[in-house]
Amino acid sequence: MTLMLTPHEPATLILPVDAPGQVQTDCADFNALLQYKLARADVVEAGAAQARATEGGCRLAESLRLSRQHGPGLV
Structure with missing residues (x-):
């Protein structure tokens, strides 16, 4: 499945x-x-209600962090 997130959703x-x-x-x-x-x-x-990231959400958040640290295309 391809995710199309708005700029605010990753934050x-x-x-x-x-x-x-x-x-x-x-x-x-x-x-x-x-x-x-x-x-x-x-x-x-x-x-x-309290927001929690799912396992998949945690993986995506970590990928986003790595791409910010290392630049695009390196994750």
């Missing part, structure tokens, strides 16, 4: 990996990540 994906409590789970970017199964919303205290 939205990296946040649950680095800071799970900092992502709004009711925004369009996060909903797109849910559809691609790159993120999930776990219910925590008082019924609030």
Whole structure:
């Protein structure tokens, strides 16, 4: 499957990996990540949802980090 992410979705994906409590789970970017199964919303205290990256989302976030460190085409 080919993923077509908007420029904001990779940033939205990296946040649950680095800071799970900092992502709004009711925004369009996060909903797109849910559809691609790159993120999930776990219910925590008082019924609030907390963003989490799935295994696939973690792999993609790591690839994005490596491409930023080493430049395009080296990952």
